[in-house]
Amino acid sequence: MVREHPFFRQLMSLSLPIEDYVIAGSGPMFAHGLRRDIGDIDVVAGSVAWGRALELGHPETAPLGYAQHVVLSGGTIEILDGWFGYPVDALIAEAEIIEGIRFMPLRRVLEWKLKFMDNGVGREKDWRDIEMIRQYLQ
Template identity: 50%
Template sequence: MTTILDHPYVQDLLSLGLPSADYVIAGSGPLLARGWISDPGDIDVVARGSAWRLACAHGQPTDAPYSSVQRLQLFGGHVEVLDGWFPELWPTDELIDEADVIHGIRFVRLAVVAATKKMLHRPRDLEHLAIMAAHGCHA
């Protein structure tokens, strides 16, 4: 993979034609974008407004497992589009508007990634927290 743009899950996401100002990649995507991991498992996308409406044209939203948000699982589950990301902690607009932009794509800030992974505390999250710490990201 040369850049994040070459990853097949990101290519799938970009094929949806969502307006870039209305979505952000969360979960492990920010680690993938920095080249710290090569397999994110899936791409978690938080969408608002027109991006959410366009995504909904590709499927029926269902309840997300960890929060009071809706999600769409697309491309065999490799791209998951959600209408929020633990909104009790982070307003969707804040996540999108304050995102890091890498290769023209918005990614949630690393502090959000770290907080989410600490909260979920799954084995994969603990591995990712160790990777983040090895790169000087201590949250």
């Protein structure tokens, strides 16, 4: 199911080292069936995957300023060198592997979405996501 989605097919075509990144954002919710579709894929890259991303595109500061990112495939893939202050290697190490792809665990998605909301930068959809994840984890 996950690998059949066009965004994940595009991601696989980029030849990023699969052991050196983790899917964050709404991607884990999609992988667990909590979302039927997603608007993009947030890829948090370790040093080797980030090096590959730099070969594919030009880095810019991410909109919230917490990391650098390379936006590819018309905006459907965003490769980031960080994720809201979390250690990238730790995020990769704790990932859940679904269909051979590393995803941020839902408990971690819940944690950062709550922090996001506490900082006043969250969106209405984040509250809905928080409730969906809480219900799923119970």
